[in-house]
Amino acid sequence: MGRDVGFGVVGCGVVAGYHINGILETPGARLAAVSDVVEGRAREFGERHRVAWTTDYHDLLKREDIDVINVCTPNGMRLPLAEEAAQAGKHLVIEKPIAISLKEADRIIATCARMGVHLMCIFQLRCGRAAMALRKAIQEGRLGRIVLADAAIKWFRPQAYYESAAWRGTWAQEGGGALMTQGIHTVDLLQWMMGPVRAVSARMATLVHRIEVEDTIVATLTYATGALGVIEATTAAHPGLPAKIEICGDRGTAALEADQITTWQVEGMERPVDMGGGSEVGKAASDSKTFGAEGHRAQITEMVEVVRGGKRPTVDGPEGRKAVELVLAIYESARTGRTVELPLK
Numbered sequence: 421m422g423r424d425v426g427f428g429v430v431g432c433g434v435v436a437g438y439h440i441n442g443i444l445e446t447p448g449a450r451l452a453a454v455s456d457v458v459e460g461r462a463r464e465f466g467e468r469h470r471v472a473w474t475t476d477y478h479d480l481l482k483r484e485d486i487d488v489i490n491v492c493t494p495n496g497m498r499l500p501l502a503e504e505a506a507q508a509g510k511h512l513v514i515e516k517p518i519a520i521s522l523k524e525a526d527r528i529i530a531t532c533a534r535m536g537v538h539l540m541c542i543f544q545l546r547c548g549r550a551a552m553a554l555r556k557a558i559q560e561g562r563l564g565r566i567v568l569a570d571a572a573i574k575w576f577r578p579q580a581y582y583e584s585a586a587w588r589g590t591w592a593q594e595g596g597g598a599l600m601t602q603g604i605h606t607v608d609l610l611q612w613m614m615g616p617v618r619a620v621s622a623r624m625a626t627l628v629h630r631i632e633v634e635d636t637i638v639a640t641l642t643y644a645t646g647a648l649g650v651i652e653a654t655t656a657a658h659p660g661l662p663a664k665i666e667i668c669g670d671r672g673t674a675a676l677e678a679d680q681i682t683t684w685q686v687e688g689m690e691r692p693v694d695m696g697g698g699s700e701v702g703k704a705a706s707d708s709k710t711f712g713a714e715g716h717r718a719q720i721t722e723m724v725e726v727v728r729g730g731k732r733p734t735v736d737g738p739e740g741r742k743a744v745e746l747v748l749a750i751y752e753s754a755r756t757g758r759t760v761e762l763p764l765k
């Protein structure tokens with residue numbers, strides 16, 4: 421492809437700004453047009469970035485200068501946009517979670533495969549330097565046999581956050597609360613580092629916010645390796661702590677907070693030099709708009725290479741689906757009071 425890779429952003433809300441900045445800052449990427457069902461938002465984004473805007477995303481699917489559609493609509497509003505975009509031959513960058521049901525996720529993945537277009541799911545925390553280094557150490561066996569692998573997402577969102585858009589806080593359109601929308605990033609990191617989870621047992625509650633979905637949830641995990649773990653997630657812990665992953669093995673213990681290694685006690689291995697500072701990708705403990713933009717930029721940069729034929733997306737559809745399956749298993753256990761085994765049927 422001789423020209424720049426053209427991107428069209430659908431859904432001009434909070435996260436769209438991260439996609440647009442990523443596109444504008446990536447050599448070889450070009451923002452071609454934006455769309456939102458709310459005319460004022462579409463116009464504002466379009467005029468600010470001097471690109472075409474529309475309230476009907478079909479206009480973007482017809483444009484030949486758009487190669488990639490960035491799906492920045494709410495969690496439960498991926499279909500039919502994602503399927504129609506794939507059918508129009510557009511590659512997709514989809515925000516997390518890929519969908520709020522496995523049925524929808526599988527439809528999106530299958531349509532992209534059938535149409536021969538690439539599907540990238542945003543899980544920008546995987547681009548964090550400290551997260552990558554910790555995963556490598558675990559996979560090389562530097563911590564020994566892992567016995568416990570835990571995640572704690574003790575964040576805060578005010579009631580006003582849930583009232584800022586009608587989809588937030590609803591099972592039908594958000595598909596869950598503290599775990600599906602906020603915790604899922606750390607859930608994804610945990611399963612990316614540890615491999616598949618075999619069984620979960622969970623409890624959830626809505627303790628502080630006036631919303632349908634949970635604002636507090638706890639799950640115990642059994643990994644396929646036999647290791648055990650706990651996930652705790654809330655959006656009601658004022659003022660919000662950095663999301664934490666703690667991994668304990670029989671030769672070492674390490675903890676990751678946001679994208680910094682805060683504990684490193686590993687027999688025979690110095691804290692890797694590049695683990696110190698970390699990056700800003702994981703910081704959203706108190707506000708959904710305060711995390712660093714470098715993760716989205718890194719994924720957009722990768723998408724340019726993908727479209728040009730150099731590689732496949734690192735976080736493709738099946739990769740993006742894994743954390744959703746784990747979250748849904750945890751919800752099923754919390755609803756039924758039973759231990760739920762994975763993979764889900």
Ligand SMILES: NC(=O)c1ccc[n+]([C@@H]2O[C@H](COP(=O)([O-])OP(=O)(O)OC[C@H]3O[C@@H](n4cnc5c(N)ncnc54)[C@H](O)[C@@H]3O)[C@@H](O)[C@H]2O)c1
Nearest residue numbers: 431432433434435455456457458492493494495515516585
């Ligand atoms: N990766 C991250 O760290 C991160 C951060 C924030 C949000 N997100 C995800 O991004 C998605 C959007 O979240 P947000 O906070 O930006 O939401 P938002 O409510 O601020 O924005 C969503 C926008 O989509 C628009 N929209 C809905 N249906 C549409 C359609 N059919 N066509 C065009 N526009 C449509 C809405 O009008 C709204 O402007 C969610 O899935 C969320 O989980 C990810």
